[in-house]
Amino acid sequence: MLADSPPESQKNAEFLAIRDALACAGARVPNLLAADAGKGWLLLEDLGDELLLPTLSKETVDDAYSDAIALLSLCQRVAPAELALPAYDESLLTEELSRFDEWFVAALLKSNASAAGHSAMGGLWHCLVESALEQPSVFVHRDFHSRNLMRLSDSLLAVIDFQDAVYGPITYDTVSLYKDCYIRWPREAVLAWVKRDHARLTGQAALSCDSGTFIRWFDWMGLQRHIKVLGTFARLYLRDGKDAYLNDLPLVVTYVRETLAMYAPTHPEFAAFSSWFEAELMPVIQQQAWYRG
Template identity: 45%
Template sequence: MSLTPLNGDAGFRCYFRVNCQPTLLAVSAPPTHENNRAFVDIALLLRGQGVHTPAIFAVDYQHGYLLLEDFGDQLLLPLLNAQTVDALYLKAESALLAIQRAGVGAHAIPPYDSRRLLEEMQLFPEWFVSRLLGVELGEGERQLLEQGFELLLDSALSQPTVLVHRDFHSRNLMLLENGDIGVIDFQDAVTGPLTYDLVSLLRDCYIRWPADVVSRRALNYFRRAVAADIATPVSDKQFLRWFDLMGLQRHIKVLGIFARLYLRDGKAGYLHDLPLVIRYTLEQLDSYPELDNLKRWFERRVLPAVVEQPWYQPWQQAGDSLREPL
């Protein structure tokens, strides 16, 4: 029996394929860095709701070892194009509905509260603006950011609360041999805003779709959520506002996370994804007049420093070449 190392993720987990029949995945997940009990608990919770998470065959909590079902290598991302997007996203959205139907009950799943949401957004000025771009912020600029962050917090906390995967996108979804969607990397799940996972999927940091496709799919999903008693009806305008501002919160956070992955963890590959995240950020800032001051600040202080970076590409076209237009 042998172990073949596999590419990992943005965390500290290492994966090895065991050449038994059927193959299995051996995982080294250091307990000082990874919450393995949360992984197991949430995997069981989601499997009970019909979500295809990896079956768990053995766990050593003390040393951080797990033996899991092997989902194979077929991530959703390379399969996505103009011809496949509707069918594959329909499957992914059905998996998301099942996740959001999962009652947390006695499970100790933390809330996606204002403290956690704000801490995430603070990664942007610290890691992206100051450390990566070298832009030093004045007190007035920090106050401007705080005002924008408060608006995003208010929108997030006004939404219906559901179980949130927290990283629900095309690199954490797999197409299994039986045609089901396999869901991975869910150990950081929280209870929080209805639109968080949906915007992670439809405004994916690794692939971009036209705005009309995104809004159509978002509204169709909302109607399915209402029909499933996950959400109560609101106007399309209100739902899309929740969706847009939730996406802005996520992309502000991701700019900080990708910068940190490079500067702290030496993972330079994420730098090439920054232009698309910048594009999403500016598009949503442009959509809401109450964020005009933040948009103008971003254009005046952030974009000139971005242009000087070795990873820079024009953000206005970022993501356009990934897939054929629909």
């Protein structure tokens, strides 16, 4: 497959460096046949057209996600010394969260957050960023989900679209997979997968926390990601004309509301944000043509 990847808009050097590191770690990625990163030409192996998403069902998901976690484990072997990747630090985490107010609330919903809303955002952002920074850091793909995983003819999974990778929270990529913005699974199934990951990582000495802390890390990381995604999908529609992302907003709104409801009884920052979200934003959201309750 010949990819036309203009260097002024695409991360060609990053893509090639990360591809090499992942391949060396044993992860299945597109083979590179030739490249001129400066001119924006990449000749890559064609991995076919079978994304993981349409193959998922309640009958197949356990095996599929076991395969995906095996692939992710290989990706996470890439150490900081091997790639000069950015850190998923306070600055980046906060910038991502800022997209929510700028692009989702103000630009898409055409709403101005009240003083209570800005206060609630500040309190919740602090909690989510602190939780993310508590976690062990590993290689993070940042979009490790069913539209970036491909089932090959030999039944193996391959990963694509990794040029935005960073080093950051250990739960980030599992959140992307288990609380996918394009498909939803029951909470009981998600918890079973998360507890399995906790046992696996503890056995590998990658973790030293209890399962309750790990689940909280996972849930709060998911909330950070989904709040960011509301802003990012709104931006993709408004700035880039990609209106298909509007269809994915209702599920992301559902994820946000569910996690807020779970933690609001015990965490005042979650309660304040949830109250503001339900009182001020949900009436506006429910009026949107793209919203399906």
